[in-house]
Amino acid sequence: MEVITPIKEIQQLALRLEKEGKKIGFVPTMGCLHDGHLSLIDLIRERSDILILSIFVNPAQFGVGEDLEKYPRNMERDLELCGQRKVDYIFAPQTDEIYPLEASTYVSEEGVSRGLCGEARPTHFKGVATICAKLFNLVRPSYVALGQKDAQQVVVLKRMILDLHFPIEVVTGPTIREQDGLAMSSRNSYLNDRQRQDALLIYRSLLAGKQLVDEKGIRNVDRVRAELMTVLRSGSLIRVNYAEVVDRENMKPEKEIELGRSMLVIAVWVDKIRLIDNIPLG
Numbered sequence: 634m635e636v637i638t639p640i641k642e643i644q645q646l647a648l649r650l651e652k653e654g655k656k657i658g659f660v661p662t663m664g665c666l667h668d669g670h671l672s673l674i675d676l677i678r679e680r681s682d683i684l685i686l687s688i689f690v691n692p693a694q695f696g697v698g699e700d701l702e703k704y705p706r707n708m709e710r711d712l713e714l715c716g717q718r719k720v721d722y723i724f725a726p727q728t729d730e731i732y733p734l735e736a737s738t739y740v741s742e743e744g745v746s747r748g749l750c751g752e753a754r755p756t757h758f759k760g761v762a763t764i765c766a767k768l769f770n771l772v773r774p775s776y777v778a779l780g781q782k783d784a785q786q787v788v789v790l791k792r793m794i795l796d797l798h799f800p801i802e803v804v805t806g807p808t809i810r811e812q813d814g815l816a817m818s819s820r821n822s823y824l825n826d827r828q829r830q831d832a833l834l835i836y837r838s839l840l841a842g843k844q845l846v847d848e849k850g851i852r853n854v855d856r857v858r859a860e861l862m863t864v865l866r867s868g869s870l871i872r873v874n875y876a877e878v879v880d881r882e883n884m885k886p887e888k889e890i891e892l893g894r895s896m897l898v899i900a901v902w903v904d905k906i907r908l909i910d911n912i913p914l915g
């Protein structure tokens with residue numbers, strides 16, 4: 634496994650691999666890898682000749698007052714895990730090379746990024762789209778693996794890939810959970826025991842909503858949303874950002890639940906820690 638930092642080197646590598654006819658599989662990450670990332674590595678390896686994983690805590694996707702400074706970083710452990718998983722190359726660029734002071738070009742998706750997380754974090758998806766466009770240009774992957782936990786991010790990036798004509802296929806990996814049901818996220822490391830107890834209500838409420846749909850045959854959106862809120866409100870540290878039923882293709886609110894299309898999505902703050910999760914219906 635080789636770690637590459639300079640942009641010029643990753644460009645040269647990607648062009649050489651392309652000339653050799655190699656298909657590149659790519660896992661973009663902000664590091665502090667967990668089993669969710671590792672499952673994406675396994676998923677993308679099946680279809681690629683070369684596996685590249687990027688580690689870059691992207692300042693552009695953090696809003697003012699968010700957790701950029703304290704976002705967990707653990708390069709040594711990340712390299713060890715990637716070595717064990719036989720990743721071929723790690724791309725870990727420098728911030729000032731990715732975003733030189735004079736840079737003034739950004740990528741902004743203006744449809745599916747508008748609601749949900751895009752409303753609470755108005756600059757977030759612009760930052761995500763910009764860094765991913767840059768990484769896709771540099772790494773030239775045929776396949777990109779993204780985790781379903783960040784459902785809106787997946788939809789935004791699929792849209793961007795179509796709109797900007799990147800020849801890339803997105804491979805989506807299922808949400809990987811801790812034993813207690815909490816969706817894996819680098820931000821889980823912020824939670825103390827008390828906060829974690831409340832954070833567990835997120836998945837519990839998703840399951841309660843899904844149960845209404847699956848077992849009681851409820852298709853009424855308001856009824857299911859009310860169930861999510863009842864469970865979430867039982868946590869004294871929880872402030873709900875949204876608890877919605879959306880169409881999983883475009884993240885727009887559903888009028889009625891349809892199995893195979895609808896999805897339950899939640900974002901909450903547990904004290905100051907923002908967590909998201911979702912569950913598909915059908």
Ligand code: PAF
Nearest residue numbers: 661662663691761764783
């Ligand atoms: O999901 C993430 O970790 C980030 O949003 C991504 C896709 C690596 C872009 O910085």
